[in-house]
Structure formats: C-alpha cells, structure tokens
Amino acid sequence: xxxxxxxxxxxxxxxxxxxxxxxxxxxxxxxxxxxxxxxxxxxxxxxxxxxxxxxxxxxxxxxxxxxxxxxxxxxxxxxxxxxxxxxxxxxxxxxxxxxxxxxxxxxxxxxxxxxxxxxxxxxxxxxxxxxxxxxxxxxxxxxxxxxxxxxxxxxxxxxxxxxxxxxxxxxxxxxxxxxxxxxxxxxxxxxxxxxxxxxxxxxxxxxxxxxxxxxxxxxxxxxxxxxxxxxxxx
Numbered sequence: 439x440x441x442x443x444x445x446x447x448x449x450x451x452x453x454x455x456x457x458x459x460x461x462x463x464x465x466x467x468x469x470x471x472x473x474x475x476x477x478x479x480x481x482x483x484x485x486x487x488x489x490x491x492x493x494x495x496x497x498x499x500x501x502x503x504x505x506x507x508x509x510x511x512x513x514x515x516x517x518x519x520x521x522x523x524x525x526x527x528x529x530x531x532x533x534x535x536x537x538x539x540x541x542x543x544x545x546x547x548x549x550x551x552x553x554x555x556x557x558x559x560x561x562x563x564x565x566x567x568x569x570x571x572x573x574x575x576x577x578x579x580x581x582x583x584x585x586x587x588x589x590x591x592x593x594x595x596x597x598x599x600x601x602x603x604x605x606x607x608x609x610x611x612x613x614x615x616x617x618x619x620x621x622x623x624x625x626x627x628x629x630x631x632x633x634x635x636x637x638x639x640x641x642x643x644x645x646x647x648x649x650x651x652x653x654x655x656x657x658x659x660x661x662x663x664x665x666x667x668x669x670x671x672x
Contacts, residue, residue: 473611476516478506479647485590486633486649487518489597489613493631494521494529495643496592501553505535505586506652510548513537523617527594527628531613535586538578546584554584595631 471489478485482503487494505511514537521531537554539545550556559579561569570576632644642648 468614468616471521471613471615473518473613476652477641477649478652479643479649481647482506483647484643484649485592485652486643487613488633491597492628493595493597493633494531494592495595495632496529496590499588499590501586501588502533502590505552508548508552510537510539510545510552513539513545518613521613521615523594523615525618528591529594529615530589530591533588533590535588537584537586538581539584540578540581546582549584552586554586556582557585558582594628595633596628597631 469491471491473487473489475488476486477488483498485496485499485502487496505514514535517534517536519532519534521529523529535554537549539549546556561579566576566579569579633641633649634644635641640648641650
C-alpha cells in the first residue's frame with residue numbers, strides 16, 4: 439500500500455472520529471421539570487415559574503400581563519411548552535393559552551379583542567365515543583374554543599432546599615426542557631435563584647419585589663390529540 443493511500447485512509451478515519459467525538463461532546467439533554475406555581479411580582483415586571491429544581495424568571499410581557507389582569511383570566515388555562523435553555527442559562531419557551539366560554543357572545547368578543555383565535559374541535563365518531571365512555575361531557579367538544587400563543591424569553595436559576603414549595607395545582611404539572619450542555623461542563627454555571635422567602639412566608643425577587651401566586655389554571659396537553667397545537671383540552 440503506497441503512502442498516498444495510507445494518508446487518505448488516515449484522513450478519512452480522523453474525520454470520522456472527530457465527527458463522532460463532536461456529536462458525543464455536544465448534545466441536547468432533556469429533563470422534565472416538576473412545576474409548583476406560577477407567580478408574578480406586584481409591579482408585573484416579572485413572571486415566575488417555580489420548579490422543583492430550577493426557577494424560570496421571565497421579564498415583563500405586555501400580552502401576558504394584559505391577559506393576567508383581564509376579568510376572563512379565570513376562564514383561561516395555560517400550558518407552558520418547549521422550554522429551551524442555552525449555555526448562558528437563557529431560557530425560551532411558549533405559553534399556550536386556551537379559553538372555553540361556551541356560547542356567551544360577550545366573552546367571545548372579549549377574547550377576540552385580546553387576540554385569541556377561534557378554533558373548532560375536529561373529532562371522529564370513534565374519539566367522541568371514547569371520551570363519552572370515559573365519562574366526559576362531549577357537548578363541550580362541539581363548541582368553539584379560543585387560543586393564544588405567546589413567546590417568552592427569560593433566565594433559569596438554581597433553586598435551593600429552603601425554596602422547596604408545595605404545589606398550588608390540583609394535579610402534577612410538568613414542563614419538558616431541553617438544554618445546550620457540553621459533556622465537558624456547562625459554559626456558564628447556573629446562578630442561584632434571586633427569589634427569597636421572608637419569615638412570614640412572603641416571597642420576593644432579590645428581597646425587594648414581592649411575588650404572589652397567579653390565578654391562572656395550569657393544564658396538561660394531549661388528551662385530545664386532534665387539536666391543532668399544544669392547547670389545553672376542555
């Protein structure tokens with residue numbers, strides 16, 4: 439075998455090994471965050487998602503703030519999806535809001551004014567029969583529902599043992615998170631949460647801006663798979 443052929447083969451092997459090493463060193467790990475509460479500070483400058491392992495703090499979002507202060511907020515369910523964290527601990531995600539107001543014309547108009555879109559469930563007879571057999575009131579699947587998607591950007595912080603809080607939801611709520619992490623180590627170390635707890639149980643950001651639980655219902659997605667997007671089921 440001549441030297442030129444040996445060099446070519448060696449080069450190909452090196453390229454293959456380099457590609458394999460790069461793929462193994464840089465990947466997109468995933469984890470599931472158990473969420474206990476949605477919170478907001480008194481000035482509505484920060485929206486906070488409290489998780490068991492991490493806290494996610496999102497700065498002021500006008501669209502979300504408008505909905506959180508609207509009289510119809512108790513009719514709206516929220517699903518946080520597609521959280522992605524980069525090496526600088528910046529987190530991006532989507533908030534899928536779903537509202538069911540029956541045939542109340544006034545409420546429908548209010549939702550449209552807020553920017554919600556009207557949608558209709560497209561369920562097969564088989565799906566309707568399955569829901570009915572599970573004890574569901576299938577009449578609500580024949581009514582329009584309203585959706586709104588909001589993109590959010592914020593920062594991820596590491597929680598502490600003192601910050602472990604009890605859930606405020608009726609059932610377990612989880613968010614799937616992907617992160618850009620090198621197996622050689624994180625480029626930027628996760629900073630400890632700025633959220634503090636006073637002796638009376640009051641929570642605040644950096645001990646200054648008090649935060650309170652948001653009256654927003656969390657919902658899981660996937661019960662009705664024929665809906666368009668990651669929207670809540672009724």
